[in-house]
Amino acid sequence: MSKKLIYFDLKGLGESLRYILHYGGIQFEDVRISHSEWPTKKNEVPSPFGKLPVLVDGDRILNQSMAIARYLGRGLDLVPADPWDEAAVDAVILTLNDLMASTSGVFREQDAAKKEALKKELVDETIPFYFTRFQNILKENNGHIGKKLTWADFVFVGVVELIEEFLQVNIQGNYPAVKELVNKIHNLPGVKEHIANRK
Amino acid sequence: MSKKLIYFDLKGLGESLRYILHYGGIQFEDVRISHSEWPTKKNEVPSPFGKLPVLVDGDRILNQSMAIARYLGRGLDLVPADPWDEAAVDAVILTLNDLMASTSGVFREQDAAKKEALKKELVDETIPFYFTRFQNILKENNGHIGKKLTWADFVFVGVVELIEEFLQVNIQGNYPAVKELVNKIHNLPGVKEHIANRK
Incomplete structure:
Protein backbone atom coordinates (compact mmCIF):
# COMPACT_ATOMS: atom_id res chain seq x y z
CA MET A 1 0.00 0.00 0.00
CA SER A 2 1.16 3.49 -0.73
CA LYS A 3 2.84 5.22 2.20
CA LYS A 4 3.06 8.93 2.89
CA LEU A 5 4.95 10.74 5.62
CA ILE A 6 3.34 14.11 6.22
CA TYR A 7 5.38 16.70 8.11
CA PHE A 8 6.53 20.29 7.93
CA ASP A 9 9.25 21.28 5.47
CA LEU A 10 12.00 20.94 8.06
CA LYS A 11 13.96 18.25 9.91
CA GLY A 12 12.38 18.54 13.38
CA LEU A 13 10.51 15.43 14.52
CA GLY A 14 10.18 14.09 10.98
CA GLU A 15 13.80 13.64 9.96
CA SER A 16 14.48 10.50 12.01
CA LEU A 17 11.42 8.91 10.35
CA ARG A 18 12.80 9.86 6.94
CA TYR A 19 16.12 8.24 7.97
CA ILE A 20 14.37 4.98 8.92
CA LEU A 21 12.24 4.94 5.75
CA HIS A 22 15.29 5.54 3.53
CA TYR A 23 17.40 3.03 5.47
CA GLY A 24 14.66 0.43 5.05
CA GLY A 25 14.32 1.14 1.33
CA ILE A 26 10.62 1.80 1.89
CA GLN A 27 8.87 3.65 -0.94
CA PHE A 28 7.06 6.66 0.47
CA GLU A 29 5.86 10.09 -0.48
CA ASP A 30 7.74 12.72 1.55
CA VAL A 31 4.91 15.26 1.89
CA ARG A 32 6.13 18.57 3.26
CA ILE A 33 3.89 21.40 4.38
CA SER A 34 5.36 24.87 4.80
CA HIS A 35 4.45 26.81 7.93
CA SER A 36 2.72 29.42 5.75
CA GLU A 37 0.48 26.73 4.20
CA TRP A 38 -0.29 25.08 7.55
CA PRO A 39 -3.22 27.29 8.70
CA THR A 40 -5.12 26.63 5.45
CA LYS A 41 -4.06 22.97 5.10
CA LYS A 42 -4.57 22.09 8.76
CA ASN A 43 -8.13 20.90 8.26
CA GLU A 44 -7.32 18.85 5.15
CA VAL A 45 -4.40 16.92 6.68
CA PRO A 46 -5.51 13.57 8.08
CA SER A 47 -4.19 13.96 11.64
CA PRO A 48 -6.20 12.54 14.56
CA PHE A 49 -5.01 15.24 16.99
CA GLY A 50 -4.15 18.00 14.52
CA LYS A 51 -0.40 17.52 14.79
CA LEU A 52 2.42 16.37 12.54
CA PRO A 53 4.14 14.07 11.68
CA VAL A 54 1.67 11.42 10.61
CA LEU A 55 2.28 8.25 8.62
CA VAL A 56 -0.43 7.42 6.10
CA ASP A 57 -0.49 3.79 4.99
CA GLY A 58 -3.33 3.19 2.54
CA ASP A 59 -6.41 4.31 4.47
CA ARG A 60 -4.79 4.04 7.90
CA ILE A 61 -3.22 6.94 9.78
CA LEU A 62 -0.66 6.78 12.58
CA ASN A 63 0.39 9.81 14.64
CA GLN A 64 3.18 10.42 17.19
CA SER A 65 6.76 10.26 15.89
CA MET A 66 7.93 7.70 18.48
CA ALA A 67 5.04 5.36 17.67
CA ILE A 68 5.74 5.73 13.94
CA ALA A 69 9.49 5.07 14.40
CA ARG A 70 8.82 1.95 16.47
CA TYR A 71 6.21 0.70 14.00
CA LEU A 72 8.58 1.16 11.05
CA GLY A 73 11.35 -0.44 13.11
CA ARG A 74 9.17 -3.48 13.81
CA GLY A 75 9.12 -4.27 10.09
CA LEU A 76 12.87 -3.74 9.66
CA ASP A 77 14.21 -5.85 12.54
CA LEU A 78 15.00 -2.63 14.44
CA VAL A 79 13.17 -3.60 17.66
CA PRO A 80 15.03 -5.74 20.22
CA ALA A 81 13.63 -9.28 20.40
CA ASP A 82 13.94 -9.58 24.18
CA MET B 1 13.34 -12.84 40.45
CA SER B 2 12.11 -10.46 43.07
CA LYS B 3 10.37 -7.39 41.69
CA LYS B 4 10.04 -3.97 43.28
CA LEU B 5 8.09 -0.96 42.11
CA ILE B 6 9.61 2.17 43.60
CA TYR B 7 7.49 5.32 43.55
CA PHE B 8 6.27 8.10 45.78
CA ASP B 9 3.54 7.42 48.35
CA LEU B 10 0.77 8.58 46.02
CA LYS B 11 -1.13 7.44 42.95
CA GLY B 12 0.41 9.73 40.32
CA LEU B 13 2.35 7.91 37.58
CA GLY B 14 2.75 4.76 39.68
CA GLU B 15 -0.85 3.71 40.22
CA SER B 16 -1.46 2.33 36.71
CA LEU B 17 1.63 0.15 37.16
CA ARG B 18 0.26 -1.10 40.48
CA TYR B 19 -3.03 -1.89 38.68
CA ILE B 20 -1.21 -3.94 36.03
CA LEU B 21 0.95 -5.77 38.59
CA HIS B 22 -2.10 -6.65 40.72
CA TYR B 23 -4.16 -7.62 37.66
CA GLY B 24 -1.35 -9.90 36.51
CA GLY B 25 -1.01 -11.48 39.94
CA ILE B 26 2.68 -10.53 39.90
CA GLN B 27 4.40 -10.65 43.27
CA PHE B 28 6.12 -7.33 43.91
CA GLU B 29 7.25 -5.07 46.69
CA ASP B 30 5.29 -1.80 46.56
CA VAL B 31 8.05 0.53 47.78
CA ARG B 32 6.73 4.00 48.60
CA ILE B 33 8.90 7.00 49.35
CA SER B 34 7.35 10.03 51.00
CA HIS B 35 8.17 13.45 49.59
CA SER B 36 9.86 14.35 52.88
CA GLU B 37 12.18 11.32 52.60
CA TRP B 38 12.96 11.92 48.93
CA PRO B 39 15.81 14.47 49.29
CA THR B 40 17.77 12.09 51.56
CA LYS B 41 16.81 8.90 49.71
CA LYS B 42 17.30 10.33 46.23
CA ASN B 43 20.88 9.15 45.98
CA GLU B 44 20.15 5.65 47.31
CA VAL B 45 17.29 4.90 44.94
CA PRO B 46 18.47 3.04 41.84
CA SER B 47 17.11 5.39 39.18
CA PRO B 48 19.13 6.00 36.01
CA PHE B 49 17.86 9.57 35.59
CA GLY B 50 16.95 10.35 39.19
CA LYS B 51 13.21 10.02 38.67
CA LEU B 52 10.42 7.70 39.78
CA PRO B 53 8.78 5.29 39.15
CA VAL B 54 11.34 2.58 38.50
CA LEU B 55 10.80 -1.17 38.25
CA VAL B 56 13.55 -3.24 39.83
CA ASP B 57 13.70 -6.84 38.62
CA GLY B 58 16.56 -8.69 40.26
CA ASP B 59 19.61 -6.58 39.39
CA ARG B 60 17.98 -4.83 36.44
CA ILE B 61 16.31 -1.42 36.60
CA LEU B 62 13.74 0.02 34.21
CA ASN B 63 12.59 3.65 34.30
CA GLN B 64 9.76 5.56 32.57
CA SER B 65 6.21 4.59 33.50
CA MET B 66 5.09 4.01 29.89
CA ALA B 67 8.05 1.70 29.19
CA ILE B 68 7.36 -0.19 32.43
CA ALA B 69 3.63 -0.56 31.65
CA ARG B 70 4.36 -1.86 28.16
CA TYR B 71 7.01 -4.27 29.46
CA LEU B 72 4.65 -5.67 32.10
CA GLY B 73 1.91 -5.83 29.47
CA ARG B 74 4.14 -7.84 27.15
CA GLY B 75 4.27 -10.66 29.72
CA LEU B 76 0.50 -10.56 30.35
CA ASP B 77 -0.80 -10.61 26.77
CA LEU B 78 -1.69 -6.93 27.11
CA VAL B 79 0.12 -5.79 23.93
CA PRO B 80 -1.71 -6.09 20.58
CA ALA B 81 -0.23 -8.83 18.38
CA ASP B 82 -0.56 -6.86 15.14
Missing part, protein backbone atom coordinates in the same frame (compact mmCIF):
# COMPACT_ATOMS: atom_id res chain seq x y z
CA PRO A 83 11.09 -7.76 26.02
CA TRP A 84 13.40 -6.22 28.63
CA ASP A 85 15.80 -4.95 25.96
CA GLU A 86 12.81 -3.63 24.00
CA ALA A 87 11.62 -1.72 27.10
CA ALA A 88 15.11 -0.42 27.88
CA VAL A 89 15.35 1.43 24.54
CA ASP A 90 11.77 2.68 24.96
CA ALA A 91 12.81 4.16 28.33
CA VAL A 92 15.78 6.04 26.83
CA ILE A 93 13.64 7.62 24.12
CA LEU A 94 10.87 8.50 26.57
CA THR A 95 13.51 10.15 28.77
CA LEU A 96 14.79 12.07 25.75
CA ASN A 97 11.17 13.13 25.05
CA ASP A 98 10.94 14.51 28.59
CA LEU A 99 14.11 16.50 28.01
CA MET A 100 12.76 17.77 24.69
CA ALA A 101 9.47 18.78 26.36
CA SER A 102 11.40 20.71 29.00
CA THR A 103 13.05 22.79 26.24
CA SER A 104 9.64 24.06 25.11
CA GLY A 105 9.40 26.33 28.17
CA VAL A 106 12.23 28.41 26.68
CA PHE A 107 10.18 29.07 23.55
CA ARG A 108 6.98 29.86 25.41
CA GLU A 109 8.61 32.33 27.83
CA GLN A 110 7.88 35.91 26.72
CA ASP A 111 10.11 37.78 29.16
CA ALA A 112 13.60 38.11 27.62
CA ALA A 113 15.51 37.86 30.92
CA LYS A 114 13.52 34.84 32.10
CA LYS A 115 13.94 33.23 28.67
CA GLU A 116 17.73 33.65 28.92
CA ALA A 117 17.76 32.23 32.47
CA LEU A 118 15.73 29.19 31.38
CA LYS A 119 18.04 28.61 28.43
CA LYS A 120 21.13 28.93 30.65
CA GLU A 121 19.77 26.33 33.09
CA LEU A 122 19.05 23.97 30.20
CA VAL A 123 22.47 24.36 28.62
CA ASP A 124 24.54 24.44 31.83
CA GLU A 125 22.65 21.89 33.92
CA THR A 126 19.86 19.90 32.30
CA ILE A 127 21.58 18.93 29.05
CA PRO A 128 24.83 17.88 30.80
CA PHE A 129 22.84 15.84 33.38
CA TYR A 130 21.02 13.90 30.68
CA PHE A 131 23.76 13.62 28.06
CA THR A 132 26.38 12.40 30.52
CA ARG A 133 23.98 9.52 31.23
CA PHE A 134 23.01 8.99 27.59
CA GLN A 135 26.69 8.85 26.69
CA ASN A 136 27.29 6.20 29.38
CA ILE A 137 24.45 4.12 27.89
CA LEU A 138 26.05 4.42 24.43
CA LYS A 139 29.43 3.36 25.84
CA GLU A 140 27.91 0.31 27.55
CA ASN A 141 26.28 -0.77 24.27
CA ASN A 142 29.12 -0.42 21.74
CA GLY A 143 27.79 2.90 20.58
CA HIS A 144 24.10 2.05 20.39
CA ILE A 145 21.12 2.85 22.65
CA GLY A 146 20.39 -0.88 22.86
CA LYS A 147 22.53 -3.94 22.31
CA LYS A 148 22.31 -3.55 18.52
CA LEU A 149 21.05 -1.02 15.94
CA THR A 150 17.41 -0.16 16.73
CA TRP A 151 14.79 2.42 15.83
CA ALA A 152 15.85 4.23 19.01
CA ASP A 153 19.27 5.09 17.51
CA PHE A 154 17.57 6.86 14.60
CA VAL A 155 15.21 8.79 16.90
CA PHE A 156 18.03 9.69 19.29
CA VAL A 157 20.07 11.17 16.43
CA GLY A 158 17.06 13.08 15.10
CA VAL A 159 16.33 14.60 18.52
CA VAL A 160 19.99 15.54 19.13
CA GLU A 161 20.01 17.39 15.80
CA LEU A 162 16.70 19.04 16.69
CA ILE A 163 17.90 20.24 20.13
CA GLU A 164 21.20 21.47 18.68
CA GLU A 165 19.39 23.47 16.03
CA PHE A 166 16.58 24.86 18.20
CA LEU A 167 18.73 25.81 21.20
CA GLN A 168 21.92 26.55 19.25
CA VAL A 169 23.94 24.28 21.54
CA ASN A 170 26.80 21.97 20.68
CA ILE A 171 26.00 18.51 22.02
CA GLN A 172 28.07 16.43 19.63
CA GLY A 173 31.21 18.43 20.41
CA ASN A 174 30.85 17.72 24.14
CA TYR A 175 29.80 14.07 23.95
CA PRO A 176 31.99 12.14 21.49
CA ALA A 177 29.93 8.93 21.73
CA VAL A 178 26.87 10.93 20.65
CA LYS A 179 28.80 12.35 17.70
CA GLU A 180 29.90 8.82 16.72
CA LEU A 181 26.30 7.60 16.71
CA VAL A 182 25.21 10.58 14.59
CA ASN A 183 27.97 9.76 12.10
CA LYS A 184 27.06 6.08 12.11
CA ILE A 185 23.40 6.78 11.32
CA HIS A 186 24.30 9.41 8.70
CA ASN A 187 26.48 6.86 6.88
CA LEU A 188 23.99 3.99 6.78
CA PRO A 189 22.93 2.92 3.29
CA GLY A 190 19.88 4.89 2.22
CA VAL A 191 20.39 7.54 4.89
CA LYS A 192 23.69 8.61 3.31
CA GLU A 193 22.08 9.17 -0.09
CA HIS A 194 19.11 10.97 1.50
CA ILE A 195 21.45 13.38 3.30
CA ALA A 196 23.53 13.96 0.17
CA ASN A 197 20.37 14.87 -1.74
CA ARG A 198 18.50 16.93 0.84
CA LYS A 199 18.28 20.69 0.56
CA PRO B 83 2.23 -4.26 14.73
CA TRP B 84 -0.13 -1.53 13.49
CA ASP B 85 -2.54 -2.12 16.38
CA GLU B 86 0.43 -2.11 18.75
CA ALA B 87 1.55 1.28 17.36
CA ALA B 88 -1.98 2.70 17.46
CA VAL B 89 -2.24 2.24 21.24
CA ASP B 90 1.31 3.61 21.66
CA ALA B 91 0.21 6.74 19.77
CA VAL B 92 -2.79 7.31 22.06
CA ILE B 93 -0.67 7.07 25.21
CA LEU B 94 2.07 9.30 23.75
CA THR B 95 -0.64 11.86 22.91
CA LEU B 96 -1.94 11.61 26.47
CA ASN B 97 1.66 12.16 27.68
CA ASP B 98 1.82 15.34 25.60
CA LEU B 99 -1.38 16.54 27.21
CA MET B 100 -0.03 15.68 30.66
CA ALA B 101 3.22 17.56 29.91
CA SER B 102 1.20 20.62 28.87
CA THR B 103 -0.46 20.67 32.32
CA SER B 104 2.93 21.14 33.99
CA GLY B 105 3.07 24.78 32.84
CA VAL B 106 0.19 25.52 35.24
CA PHE B 107 2.25 24.30 38.19
CA ARG B 108 5.42 26.13 37.16
CA GLU B 109 3.70 29.49 36.63
CA GLN B 110 4.34 31.78 39.62
CA ASP B 111 2.03 34.65 38.70
CA ALA B 112 -1.45 33.91 40.10
CA ALA B 113 -3.40 35.58 37.28
CA LYS B 114 -1.34 33.86 34.57
CA LYS B 115 -1.69 30.53 36.41
CA GLU B 116 -5.47 30.93 36.44
CA ALA B 117 -5.51 31.85 32.72
CA LEU B 118 -3.38 28.80 31.84
CA LYS B 119 -5.65 26.54 33.88
CA LYS B 120 -8.76 28.02 32.25
CA GLU B 121 -7.35 27.36 28.77
CA LEU B 122 -6.55 23.76 29.74
CA VAL B 123 -9.96 23.07 31.24
CA ASP B 124 -12.06 24.96 28.66
CA GLU B 125 -10.13 24.16 25.48
CA THR B 126 -7.27 21.67 25.66
CA ILE B 127 -8.94 18.94 27.74
CA PRO B 128 -12.17 19.01 25.69
CA PHE B 129 -10.16 18.93 22.42
CA TYR B 130 -8.27 15.81 23.49
CA PHE B 131 -10.96 13.98 25.44
CA THR B 132 -13.58 14.36 22.71
CA ARG B 133 -11.12 12.51 20.47
CA PHE B 134 -10.10 9.98 23.13
CA GLN B 135 -13.77 9.24 23.75
CA ASN B 136 -14.32 8.64 20.02
CA ILE B 137 -11.43 6.16 20.04
CA LEU B 138 -13.00 4.34 23.01
CA LYS B 139 -16.38 4.22 21.23
CA GLU B 140 -14.78 2.77 18.07
CA ASN B 141 -13.09 0.03 20.11
CA ASN B 142 -15.90 -1.24 22.33
CA GLY B 143 -14.66 0.82 25.25
CA HIS B 144 -10.94 0.12 24.93
CA ILE B 145 -8.00 2.15 23.58
CA GLY B 146 -7.17 -0.72 21.23
CA LYS B 147 -9.24 -3.58 19.88
CA LYS B 148 -9.00 -5.47 23.19
CA LEU B 149 -7.81 -4.89 26.76
CA THR B 150 -4.20 -3.64 26.66
CA TRP B 151 -1.61 -2.02 28.93
CA ALA B 152 -2.75 1.29 27.38
CA ASP B 153 -6.17 1.02 29.06
CA PHE B 154 -4.49 0.82 32.47
CA VAL B 155 -2.21 3.79 31.75
CA PHE B 156 -5.06 5.83 30.30
CA VAL B 157 -7.12 5.32 33.48
CA GLY B 158 -4.14 6.16 35.69
CA VAL B 159 -3.49 9.42 33.81
CA VAL B 160 -7.17 10.43 33.82
CA GLU B 161 -7.20 10.00 37.60
CA LEU B 162 -3.95 11.96 37.88
CA ILE B 163 -5.20 14.90 35.77
CA GLU B 164 -8.53 14.97 37.64
CA GLU B 165 -6.74 15.10 40.98
CA PHE B 166 -3.99 17.57 40.04
CA LEU B 167 -6.19 20.03 38.14
CA GLN B 168 -9.38 19.40 40.14
CA VAL B 169 -11.37 18.84 36.94
CA ASN B 170 -14.15 16.38 36.27
CA ILE B 171 -13.27 14.38 33.17
CA GLN B 172 -15.29 11.25 33.91
CA GLY B 173 -18.47 13.25 34.41
CA ASN B 174 -18.13 14.84 30.98
CA TYR B 175 -17.00 11.79 29.00
CA PRO B 176 -19.12 8.74 29.86
CA ALA B 177 -16.97 6.35 27.80
CA VAL B 178 -13.95 7.40 29.87
CA LYS B 179 -15.88 6.79 33.07
CA GLU B 180 -16.87 3.34 31.80
CA LEU B 181 -13.26 2.43 31.13
CA VAL B 182 -12.23 3.65 34.59
CA ASN B 183 -14.94 1.45 36.11
CA LYS B 184 -13.95 -1.50 33.96
CA ILE B 185 -10.29 -1.31 35.05
CA HIS B 186 -11.25 -0.73 38.70
CA ASN B 187 -13.34 -3.91 38.66
CA LEU B 188 -10.78 -6.23 37.10
CA PRO B 189 -9.66 -9.11 39.31
CA GLY B 190 -6.65 -8.06 41.36
CA VAL B 191 -7.26 -4.37 40.74
CA LYS B 192 -10.57 -4.51 42.60
CA GLU B 193 -8.94 -5.99 45.71
CA HIS B 194 -6.04 -3.52 45.49
CA ILE B 195 -8.46 -0.56 45.41
CA ALA B 196 -10.53 -1.98 48.28
CA ASN B 197 -7.36 -2.27 50.39
CA ARG B 198 -5.58 0.95 49.50
CA LYS B 199 -5.48 3.87 51.88
